[in-house]
Amino acid sequence: MELRHLRCFVVVAEELHFARAAARLHIEQSPLSRIIKDLEYRLGVQLFERTTRRTRLTWAGTVLLEEARRIFAVVEQAKASVKGAAAGYRGQLRVALSDGVPQARLAALLAQCREEDPDVEICLREVPSSVQIKGLQDDLFDVGLAQTAHRAKGLLALPVWHDPLVVVLPARHQLLAYREIPLDEIARHPLVLCEPQVCEGFWQQLQPVLKPIESKMNVAERVPTLDLMMALVAAGYGLGFSSRARIVELNNPDVVIRPLADNLTMLTTFLVRRDVESSEQLDRFVKRVMHAELDVVASPVTDAMTLSAAEARP
Template identity: 35%
Template sequence: MRIRHLKYFLVIAEELNFTHASERVHIEPSSLAHAIHDLEAQLNVKLLNKRKGNIQLTWPGEVMLEEARRMLSFFEDAQSRVHAASNGLFGRIRIGLADGLTQPRLTKLLAKSREEDPTIEIRITEMTTTEMWSALRHNQIDIGITVDGEFKQGFIAQNVWNDSPAVAIPTNHPLLTASKVYLLEAMKYPMIMCHPEKCAGGYKVVSRWFSSRALSLPEAAEYVSGHEQMLMLVAAGYGIGMGLASQLSLYTYPGVIVRPMEDDVPESSICFVRTELEPECAIERFMHRAEVINNLK
């Protein structure tokens, strides 16, 4: 099985169109189709269903898509480690960043780590919460960073930082008359929320805020995959948006004002998650730095 064939299959599985896929990999559609046929012959399974110009993955094709992503990730990881070693780096930390988190304290942590551990390569990959758990399980990352409060057996979660709840509000909105926003008032208005799959941690955070007050989660006016998209829709007048104060403060949109929420709404924990295996020294130092930065806030 060739790496090139895996890459071709991944592109056709994403595009479901030979013309578009061939443009991405810079070969003729006929050559791409021949490569996929060779892959199917090697595996002795049918990966694609082609009917009247439409392409769909078969069930073996769905499985192959997941495995192809995993194998290519391992291959790219191997390339990265070899290049890093040739450049004088003697260790690595692979981080999976879930829930669209761009925590300001994470920026400080990365800068401090580069200063104190210059021979350690730190790689960051954005992913969904589901992808993070899978990556940890398959040893594709060393640490997952998430606000997802539901943890799984076989993993260790360390609460590193806390973040306050906040609301993004368009200008000239009735909620701006108060210095803090109450949940009962906020739920009267259309709400833009994190997507339950694409931003699962953020969705669960907001769900916990409402459940802590014995309130039902409002129906979303729109779903988004992160805070930046949320603020864009708030600015456009689609509704108000709830999220973490540190995240909402990172982006500036004309016509959007961020207000804190009432004191009774609980803070959310940002957690570093890893497997139960004994961590390498570089990872322990990284985790310790995160705690130090939190204490300096």
């Protein structure tokens, strides 16, 4: 079984459409079909169920997809390790990022790592929360940052960063009459919310807040990224939610943030690692993560920027 055959299989499994997969791989559909049939023959299993209307994975195909992604992650990390060694690094920390991390904190953390541990290469990967869990358990990552408190076997989750939850509104919106927005008022307006499967940790923390108005909510759009949520809110599609830190650092003049009335919810970022004795370089990394929280809390800039420039307009 060759890596190129596995790569073709992964693309077909992601697209579930041979023509689209062939276009992604820049090959003709006929040779792609032969590659998949050859792979099925070598493995002695059926990977796809194909009809005239659709293509879907068999259970064997689903298992192979997970294993193939793990194999490619190992290959990519091997490449990164070799390149790091050639560049003069003597150590490596493999960090998985999920659910979005405030850029200001991440930048401060990485700068401190470069200054204090210049021989240690920090390899960052942005992955879904479920991939982060599996990667930590399989020793593909050394540590993860996520808004999900992973309660998985063999993992420890340490709460490290805390940011207030805020409502995100268009710069010209009737709810700006409120300094703190009542939850009942939120239910009267369309919402732009994150995709639960993509922003798993954020959604887990937001759900309890919205529970009292769940039956009355009008969800206009579901989005996979904060950038898209900001664009849709600025365009007037609805109201959104985020941590204050992430909205402030984007500094979009077409949106304004407000706290929820009678709600002091703090969105928590967790540092996740295996429940084993850690290396000295990982211990130092954890301490720097904690200091990144203290530095932001102590900074007057965050508080000064919580209201956008739009609110200063007459």
